[in-house]
Amino acid sequence: xxxxxxxxxxxxxxxxxxxxxxxxxxxxxxxxxxxxxxxxxxxxxxxxxxxxxxxxxxxxxxxxxxxxxxxxxxxxxxxxxxxxxxxxxxxxxxxxxxxxxxxxxxxxxxxxxxxxxxxxxxxxxxxxxxxxxxxxxxxxxxxxxxxxxxxxxxxxxxxxxxxxxxxxxxxxxxxxxxxxxxxxxxxxxxxxxxxxxxxxxxxx
Amino acid sequence: xxxxxxxxxxxxxxxxxxxxxxxxxxxxxxxxxxxxxxxxxxxxxxxxxxxxxxxxxxxxxxxxxxxxxxxxxxxxxxxxxxxxxxxxxxxxxxxxxxxxxxxxxxxxxxxxxxxxxxxxxxxxxxxxxxxxxxxxxxxxxxxxxxxxxxxxxxxxxxxxxxxxxxxxxxxxxxxxxxxxxxxxxxxxxxxxxxxxxxxxxxxxxxxxxxxxxxxxxxxxxxxxxxxxxxxxxxxxxxxxxxxxxxxxxxxxxxxxxxxxxxxxxxxxxxxxxxxxxxxxxxxxxxxxxxxxxxxxx
Numbered sequence: 001x002x003x004x005x006x007x008x009x010x011x012x013x014x015x016x017x018x019x020x021x022x023x024x025x026x027x028x029x030x031x032x033x034x035x036x037x038x039x040x041x042x043x044x045x046x047x048x049x050x051x052x053x054x055x056x057x058x059x060x061x062x063x064x065x066x067x068x069x070x071x072x073x074x075x076x077x078x079x080x081x082x083x084x085x086x087x088x089x090x091x092x093x094x095x096x097x098x099x100x101x102x103x104x105x106x107x108x109x110x111x112x113x114x115x116x117x118x119x120x121x122x123x124x125x126x127x128x129x130x131x132x133x134x135x136x137x138x139x140x141x142x143x144x145x146x147x148x149x150x151x152x153x154x155x156x157x158x159x160x161x162x163x164x165x166x167x168x169x170x171x172x173x174x175x176x177x178x179x180x181x182x183x184x185x186x187x188x189x190x191x192x193x194x195x196x197x198x199x200x201x202x203x204x
Numbered sequence: 205x206x207x208x209x210x211x212x213x214x215x216x217x218x219x220x221x222x223x224x225x226x227x228x229x230x231x232x233x234x235x236x237x238x239x240x241x242x243x244x245x246x247x248x249x250x251x252x253x254x255x256x257x258x259x260x261x262x263x264x265x266x267x268x269x270x271x272x273x274x275x276x277x278x279x280x281x282x283x284x285x286x287x288x289x290x291x292x293x294x295x296x297x298x299x300x301x302x303x304x305x306x307x308x309x310x311x312x313x314x315x316x317x318x319x320x321x322x323x324x325x326x327x328x329x330x331x332x333x334x335x336x337x338x339x340x341x342x343x344x345x346x347x348x349x350x351x352x353x354x355x356x357x358x359x360x361x362x363x364x365x366x367x368x369x370x371x372x373x374x375x376x377x378x379x380x381x382x383x384x385x386x387x388x389x390x391x392x393x394x395x396x397x398x399x400x401x402x403x404x405x406x407x408x409x410x411x412x413x414x415x416x417x418x419x420x421x422x423x424x425x426x427x428x429x430x431x432x433x434x435x436x437x438x439x440x441x442x443x444x445x446x447x448x449x450x451x452x453x454x455x456x457x458x459x460x461x462x463x464x465x466x467x468x469x470x471x472x473x474x475x476x477x478x479x480x481x482x483x484x485x486x487x488x489x490x491x492x493x494x495x496x497x498x499x500x501x
Contacts, residue, residue: 003361003364003490003494004363004364007364007368007486007490010486010490011368011483011486014479014482014483014486015479017482018475018476018478018479020472090472090475091474091475091478094475094478094479094482095478097482098478098481098482098485101482101485101486101489102485102489105489105492105493108493118493119493119494122489122493
């Protein structure tokens with residue numbers, strides 16, 4: 001079951017790299033939240049009630065429901081539906097993504113030791129690189145936020161890869177990061193867009 | 205039987221989704237029978253390549269069928285590397301159809317041939333990565349041996365690989381048979397056609413052969429998906445029932461896609477195709493990591 005969830009998570013990264021509609025981004029971010037919740041629930045076998053509540057709040061509630069809802073809200077308000085300003089064509093982004101997958105598996109194997117779960121390490125590295133690739137290959141700020149959220153998910157997987165415990169402090173810090181990211185995005189999207197009309201580029 | 209019924213089920217599914225009564229299951233077969241009774245009209249600008257291409261296409265698909273086992277029933281011909289033979293037999297058929305399209309000298313057919321060649325080129329890595337993964341997983345390179353070794357009780361992770369393979373193979377089937385979302389077989393505008401524009405000059409008997417080749421490819425990919433998904437050790441009676449369910453599900457899936465999705469923009473197709481290859485690469489990495497077959501010194 002665990003392998004199913006982690007492979008499904010990796011598959012969402014492929015589709016996120018190929019996506020060019022923000023609705024698809026929002027849906028896949030929600031799916032990633034639900035998958036991460038499943039992974040955390042199955043993998044973290046010794047968890048205090050408070051920590052469990054925090055993990056549920058962070059993954060299922062926040063990443064799985066609130067973040068996609070906010071993204072959909074931002075998309076509706078800003079009326080920006082498509083990634084029409086990519087620095088690199090989608091085809092090359094996918095090639096970079098495939099390269100990232102290979103690099104991740106090689107690095108995970110190089111770092112192999114009894115304390116690191118290789119499968120989680122591979123997918124976490126892959127998620128990290130995928131998020132970075134999305135950030136550097138897209139121009140619109142919403143895409144950058146998506147890349148940032150993917151990196152947050154990667155950090156979550158890293159903590160699982162390194163053991164069966166997850167310090168509450170890391171959880172809280174990550175929650176704050178996501179909250180600030182989405183909040184800033186919402187601020188940019190909803191405050192700036194109405195004033196700029198249909199201007200989409202600096203040269204306009 | 206699957207090949208004959210497959211296009212009929214697609215058409216029927218599409219008509220049901222659209223709320224129409226639609227034609228019967230055997231309508232595509234009746235259309236082909238009608239084409240068989242008609243004579244060929246061959247352009248004077250074409251050479252012998254144009255005449256032999258449909259027959260070679262059909263022969264290549266039939267040859268590929270010979271190496272493909274059906275569940276517990278072994279393939280008629282089996283040898284090491286027949287998985288590569290399978291892919292290249294399908295490739296030969298496509299190659300002849302492409303050069304036949306170029307042979308007509310039509311700008312439209314040349315454009316269609318160009319697109320078909322590009323899409324086949326992009327879909328091929330996905331198939332070969334999957335095939336390579338199968339070979340690595342089982343240690344064999346022949347379909348017969350691979351399928352016996354695939355569902356080894358030790359391979360608890362095989363279901364993950366099977367599910368990814370089914371997704372990838374179903375999408376390759378759509379590409380190889382020029383269906384949505386890569387190509388729209390019902391389009392009437394030559395500029396947006398891919399496969400249909402390549403066979404515009406064909407008529408009568410030759411066109412019937414091309415249609416039958418396409419149906420056989422559907423049956424071939426359905427069998428491949430069935431082989432990967434269903435363990436050979438299961439009861440033979442159940443296997444026939446499951447094959448029927450899988451084939452009908454695939455036909456309904458294609459009908460569903462063609463009813464509710466629009467065709468990709470031509471420029472988006474390479475991205476769609478490469479996504480399939482990356483998904484196959486993921487299957488490869490999953491098997492590599494889970495079987496611990498990677499060695500870094």
